[in-house]
Amino acid sequence: MKRILLLECSPHRQNACGSHLARRLIATRWPEAELLERDLVGEPLPPLGADYATALTGNAAFDAPGFACSETLIAELEACDCLIIVTPMHNFTVPAALKLWIDYVLRIHRSFAATPQGKVGLLQDRPTLVLVSAGGFYQGPRARQPDFLTAYLRHVLSTLGITEVAFVHLQGLAHGRDAIQAALDDAIPQLQRTTRFYFDSATEIAP
Numbered sequence: 001m002k003r004i005l006l007l008e009c010s011p012h013r014q015n016a017c018g019s020h021l022a023r024r025l026i027a028t029r030w031p032e033a034e035l036l037e038r039d040l041v042g043e044p045l046p047p048l049g050a051d052y053a054t055a056l057t058g059n060a061a062f063d064a065p066g067f068a069c070s071e072t073l074i075a076e077l078e079a080c081d082c083l084i085i086v087t088p089m090h091n092f093t094v095p096a097a098l099k100l101w102i103d104y105v106l107r108i109h110r111s112f113a114a115t116p117q118g119k120v121g122l123l124q125d126r127p128t129l130v131l132v133s134a135g136g137f138y139q140g141p142r143a144r145q146p147d148f149l150t151a152y153l154r155h156v157l158s159t160l161g162i163t164e165v166a167f168v169h170l171q172g173l174a175h176g177r178d179a180i181q182a183a184l185d186d187a188i189p190q191l192q193r194t195t196r197f198y199f200d201s202a203t204e205i206a207p
């Protein structure tokens, strides 16, 4: 990987477990890669305004002022050859900061086309890793809540044209230090089931 876009979506920012894991993965596997970080909590995107909504529904030119933020974010995505999204689960789905990024990036005529067959992505596919952190469990035998994050985010990415996506789930993080270590330990086999993001190191990542 030459250029990696790291999308940080947690209120804990670089202290989030997923962020530690992502940074270790990058440092171990692609120490030479150029890393572009987009901290959606530390540097919040502006709320969607009438200028963006009007430009979007009015098919404005790509260089219309209302598209400025959207163009910047899409250009960042286009410039990377690998995308890593570090996100918590908030109320069963993506956090508001990530949803806002999606609303700027998933844009008709620019990043997807509406065709008679449905929406078709206009961006190049690229290997993408999504590290999801959750206080509880939403997969496996301990699951006690629905997961509206995984399928939603996979669909959003595929609508952009990004289909080479691996998810790694860090579950049960609200259950104390041992649970956090167990979640990190469990992340390694999940990464090893992927080809692009194979990771061989033991984890000793303090939250």
Ligand SMILES: Cc1cc2nc3c(=O)[nH]c(=O)nc-3n(C[C@H](O)[C@H](O)[C@H](O)COP(=O)(O)O)c2cc1C
Pocket (backbone or CB within 6 Å): 010, 011, 012, 015, 016, 017, 018, 087, 088, 089, 090, 091, 092, 093, 133, 134, 135, 136, 137, 145, 173, 174
């Ligand atoms: C607003 C909010 C909503 C949350 N909703 C959920 C939820 O639906 N399911 C869950 O398992 N954990 C939920 N949590 C807990 C977080 O997912 C958990 O603290 C996780 O470790 C956060 O990861 P982070 O450190 O990367 O931010 C929620 C936390 C917050 C702040």
